[in-house]
Amino acid sequence: ALKLNPENADAKENFYRIANWLVERWHFIMLNDKKRNLMYQRAIEKAVQAGCKTVLDIGTGTGILSMFAKRARAPHVYACEFSRTMYDLACEVVAANHMQGEIKLLHMKSHDLQVPEHIPEKVSLVVTETVDAGLFGEGILETIIHAWKNLLLEPKSKDFQSERYGQVIPAGAVVFGMAVECPEIRRHHRVIVNEVAGVKLGVQFISPVHSGQKIDDVAEPYSTEKMSRVPGGYKSLSQSFQALTVDFNSLKDLESIASGKTCRIQVQIHEQGQLDCFITWFVLYLDEEHSLSTGPSEETCWEQAVFPIHNLPADGCFLNPGDIVVVDVSCPDCYLRLDLVSIYRGGKSDGASCSNMPSGNETQLCDAMASLYTKPQEDTMQVPCILNPNEIAMLNNTSYHESFKVAINNVISSLVPSNNWTSNGASSTEEYYSDALYVLDVSEGFSILPLIAAQLGKVKSYSSVEEEQHCVTLQKLTEKNGVAKESLEFWLNQLDTDDDVLQRPKSDKLWSIIILDVVEPCGLIRQEVIEKAAIARCLLHSGGRIFPQAVAIYGMLIESPTLLQECVVQGAEPTLGFNIATFINQFKVPVQMFLNLSTLPYVSLSDPLELLRLELMDLCSNSLSLVKEHKVKTCKSGQVTAIPFWYHLHLDEHISLDTSHETSHWKQAAFVLESPLHVDQGEELLLQVHFQNSNISMTLKR
Ligand SMILES: CCc1ccncc1CNCCCCSC[C@H]1O[C@@H](n2ccc3c(N)ncnc32)[C@H](O)[C@@H]1O
Numbered sequence: 001a002l003k004l005n006p007e008n009a010d011a012k013e014n015f016y017r018i019a020n021w022l023v024e025r026w027h028f029i030m031l032n033d034k035k036r037n038l039m040y041q042r043a044i045e046k047a048v049q050a051g052c053k054t055v056l057d058i059g060t061g062t063g064i065l066s067m068f069a070k071r072a073r074a075p076h077v078y079a080c081e082f083s084r085t086m087y088d089l090a091c092e093v094v095a096a097n098h099m100q101g102e103i104k105l106l107h108m109k110s111h112d113l114q115v116p117e118h119i120p121e122k123v124s125l126v127v128t129e130t131v132d133a134g135l136f137g138e139g140i141l142e143t144i145i146h147a148w149k150n151l152l153l154e155p156k157s158k159d160f161q162s163e164r165y166g167q168v169i170p171a172g173a174v175v176f177g178m179a180v181e182c183p184e185i186r187r188h189h190r191v192i193v194n195e196v197a198g199v200k201l202g203v204q205f206i207s208p209v210h211s212g213q214k215i216d217d218v219a220e221p222y223s224t225e226k227m228s229r230v231p232g233g234y235k236s237l238s239q240s241f242q243a244l245t246v247d248f249n250s251l252k253d254l255e256s257i258a259s260g261k262t263c264r265i266q267v268q269i270h271e272q273g274q275l276d277c278f279i280t281w282f283v284l285y286l287d288e289e290h291s292l293s294t295g296p297s298e299e300t301c302w303e304q305a306v307f308p309i310h311n312l313p314a315d316g317c318f319l320n321p322g323d324i325v326v327v328d329v330s331c332p333d334c335y336l337r338l339d340l341v342s343i344y345r346g347g348k349s350d351g352a353s354c355s356n357m358p359s360g361n362e363t364q365l366c367d368a369m370a371s372l373y374t375k376p377q378e379d380t381m382q383v384p385c386i387l388n389p390n391e392i393a394m395l396n397n398t399s400y401h402e403s404f405k406v407a408i409n410n411v412i413s414s415l416v417p418s419n420n421w422t423s424n425g426a427s428s429t430e431e432y433y434s435d436a437l438y439v440l441d442v443s444e445g446f447s448i449l450p451l452i453a454a455q456l457g458k459v460k461s462y463s464s465v466e467e468e469q470h471c472v473t474l475q476k477l478t479e480k481n482g483v484a485k486e487s488l489e490f491w492l493n494q495l496d497t498d499d500d501v502l503q504r505p506k507s508d509k510l511w512s513i514i515i516l517d518v519v520e521p522c523g524l525i526r527q528e529v530i531e532k533a534a535i536a537r538c539l540l541h542s543g544g545r546i547f548p549q550a551v552a553i554y555g556m557l558i559e560s561p562t563l564l565q566e567c568v569v570q571g572a573e574p575t576l577g578f579n580i581a582t583f584i585n586q587f588k589v590p591v592q593m594f595l596n597l598s599t600l601p602y603v604s605l606s607d608p609l610e611l612l613r614l615e616l617m618d619l620c621s622n623s624l625s626l627v628k629e630h631k632v633k634t635c636k637s638g639q640v641t642a643i644p645f646w647y648h649l650h651l652d653e654h655i656s657l658d659t660s661h662e663t664s665h666w667k668q669a670a671f672v673l674e675s676p677l678h679v680d681q682g683e684e685l686l687l688q689v690h691f692q693n694s695n696i697s698m699t700l701k702r
Pocket residue numbers: 026030036058059060061080081082083086108109110111129130131132133138139143284292294302303
């Protein structure tokens with residue numbers, strides 16, 4: 001559709017969402033990482049010059065490593081790639097660089113390769129970079145074990161000197177770990193408040209990323225963060241320790257790691273602070289002399305793996321210098337895992353230690369920790385509720401909930417006299433709720449707003465949480481907070497189909513409040529927000545409100561080379577002369593999401609300005625597409641590379657929420673210009689903002 005009509009907004013919008021899904025964003029970072037490309041090229045050259053004649057590139061992606069092997073004059077080069085999109089792309093790249101016919105590309109997983117059907121003989125060199133922040137997350141362990149058994153010549157060995165032997169690039173890796181205090185990770189993985197806007201949280205919440213017992217296989221063993229750009233920074237509580245080493249040229253070593261063996265490490269704490277997580281990174285040794293590091297301190301572009309500590313009380317676990325933290329490192333089902341086993345109070349404890357940790361010896365503490373990790377008790381109070389990191393950060397955001405509480409209360413108290421709470425002789429709950437106010441919360445994911453509303457008046461509050469465990473948790477919270485269970489209902493159970501979520505509460509009733517969810521955690525406006533607001537307005541009785549009543553979108557002009565590195569390959573120079581940019585940049589998307597604007601390296605070239613305002617309560621103001629023009633004055637000269645944007649959600653005339661605030665659970669998005677625009681200080685530019693079907697696009701002209 002795009003090829004036919006490049007301007008078709010719908011096609012464009014769908015393409016961008018699909019492009020993000022088809023081609024992972026790290027391809028841009030990787031291809032722009034000239035240092036990484038140089039290391040791989042040198043290691044491959046060295047191996048070919050040392051006699052490797054047949055090369056297999058596993059997970060070729062764009063084909064760059066295979067082209068390095070061909071450039072080094074390897075006689076036979078084979079490449080396999082699992083993703084169809086990347087395979088097709090690699091074919092185009094190899095042809096454009098005049099190497100088609102010299103590299104045999106296979107759209108296959110390496111585990112399915114057969115000799116001689118797919119590759120004529122066992123190879124002397126396997127190259128691959130199928131690694132993620134936790135090293136093994138892309139299956140490199142299983143991949144190389146399979147390769148040694150089926151695709152590689154015998155490894156070099158002392159007894160028989162034959163030049164036909166197999167080897168792997170990378171030759172090995174060393175994984176390092178560190179104990180860390182980081183409030184930003186804490187607020188995304190642990191509920192650190194006991195009460196929010198008057199609602200007591202007696203329930204245990206944990207994020208899917210947990211090193212505790214596997215509640216179910218949805219759990220990822222770690223999350224990833226670029227620690228050098230975590231808002232609020234972090235503090236190392238220990239030296240970095242060697243968590244694991246792997247030798248990709250030793251099948252025995254690989255199988256022993258894959259068998260899930262655990263190694264227990266004692267980590268010396270040298271800084272005072274709260275233990276929020278362990279982080280890990282690795283040094284990838286391509287060969288003895290060429291290596292790459294994904295460490296937090298190097299200027300590396302890669303993220304680190306984060307292992308949040310769970311099952312700790314809200315006030316966390318305080319450590320002192322001299323304490324020993326015992327950690328188990330293992331690779332069950334080939335995923336790296338770090339588990340906190342126990343804490344041994346070695347140093348003088350100044351009493352500010354983990355309040356719930358007896359400062360006895362290790363074994364006693366071990367039992368204490370073990371009891372925290374036990375399977376949930378039979379009574380439901382102990383079953384932890386799994387929330388994703390955004391939902392946990394939202395729950396921790398007390399000012400967000402306080403703002404809603406005031407705005408909801410303003411509406412409720414404006415609608416009914418305060419005395420309508422009394423049961424004035426109501427004979428049944430049916431009668432009692434006959435004149436109740438109806439509140440609907442259509443937020444995505446877990447939300448306690450309905451409970452907050454139910455505490456504020458004679459309210460029938462409807463929650464649209466879907467997951468069973470979220471409904472159970474809300475019911476427990478209702479009980480714990482002394483709210484009548486009749487005042488909280490689950491809306492989706494009352495609907496025959498999920499699609500028409502927005503309809504009357506009852507045939508003869510209208511809503512007093514409808515809470516919409518306007519902004520996605522990634523920083524984009526949700527799809528069909530305008531349409532939903534239009535329907536919601538018709539379901540309100542007079543004096544009723546929808547929240548937010550208006551959304552103001554703010555933005556500014558910035559120069560950010562870092563952002564460019566993450567979304568466009570900068571020509572052929574970073575890829576050492578190969579033309580890959582032309583092809584991979586077809587999959588670049590103009591809007592970068594999930595940004596932490598507070599820590600993104602950039603220079604502001606203009607002041608923030610209001611780009612667009614969506615009135616959700618005002619009937620006529622919204623057509624589905626809006627265009628707004630702004631004259632923007634630059635405050636500095638430079639290259640405008642992007643226009644980040646964020647929102648002020650106006651709950652009512654007086655209360656608004658800023659989605660770029662440091663306590664916010666939202667990330668920000670940025671519109672990246674097709675090509676950077678050089679500007680002088682004081683210049684006035686014309687910025688056009690288009691809002692169409694919930695998609696924001698911009699053009700910037702002189
Ligand atoms: C310093 C490197 C670094 C450090 C930290 N974080 C990230 C990185 C960068 N590495 C990212 C690559 C990660 C993705 S893997 C690249 C491509 O290979 C494909 N594949 C994967 C396995 C596999 C197989 N057995 N057989 C065929 N194909 C296979 C995937 O379909 C993908 O397209």
